């Protein structure tokens with residue numbers, strides 16, 4: 001039985017854990033506060049789920065999803081993750097994570113920074129450009145005509161193929177966006193980021209301004225609820241990835 005480990009079990013982690021269980025996998029969840037704090041989530045997910053420490057979740061996973069704020073990336077258990085295929089959902093938001101000069105200047109990408117810390121792990125950026133509510137809304141079985149595609153990026157071709165096979169089981173097609181140094185193509189506020197998965201998107205500026213206002217006024221969540229989502233086919237995602245300009249922190253509305 002395949003096992004998916006999770007470091008970070010919030011909105012994205014639990015959304016992916018549900019899909020993994022539906023696909024017949026076991027899941028091992030972890031967070032910063034310890035396994036006890038995940039008792040209710042584990043009870044809701046059922047007998048295929050258990051909670052552990054980040055190190056244990058890393059060791060147990062055939063793949064490990066890392067889904068935490070960027071500000072905590074240096075606390076990821078690099079030794080336990082060595083040799084693993086790690087799916088990195090992390091986005092950089094200075095209002096939450098603090099400013100990181102090498103990211104603000106565009107000298108590197110968020111996932112390259114995380115990969116530098118995770119020596120020996122094979123990082124694949126994935127699931128960072130879709131809102132948490134659109135994950136269950138758009139997951140479809142393999143072969144469905146209205147399947148949605150997600151971008152992936154990584155430096156290890158075998159790890160990328162392995163991550164793509166996992167994501168296929170979870171309910172999505174993938175489009176290879178290249179190595180990690182190309183993963184800026186689906187970082188925040190680029191063209192493929194979040195909005196193409198909306199059924200009724202606002203203009204990007206208006207959308208991010210509304211999210212920015214909600215976040216800075218203390219309202220929780222970054223994705224306005226109630227949008228049912230719209231399938232994004234692979235050919236359209238490929239075009240969006242190819243055509244997007246790079247969006248540095250200073251160019252963003254939400255930062």
Ligand SMILES: NC(=O)c1ccc[n+]([C@@H]2O[C@H](COP(=O)([O-])OP(=O)(O)OC[C@H]3O[C@@H](n4cnc5c(N)ncnc54)[C@H](OP(=O)(O)O)[C@@H]3O)[C@@H](O)[C@H]2O)c1
Nearest residue numbers: 008009010011012031032033067068072090091128131132
């Ligand atoms: N929400 C979205 O729609 C969305 C979409 C795509 C990508 N993302 C990105 O994916 C990441 C997770 O987002 P989210 O919305 O799921 O966040 P979230 O709901 O706030 O959950 C964050 C999780 O990370 C855990 N965590 C924090 N520090 C940790 C540490 N040092 N070790 C282990 N676990 C730690 C938290 O555990 P505790 O609660 O115990 O601290 C929590 O389980 C972020 O980088 C976000 O930008 C989010």
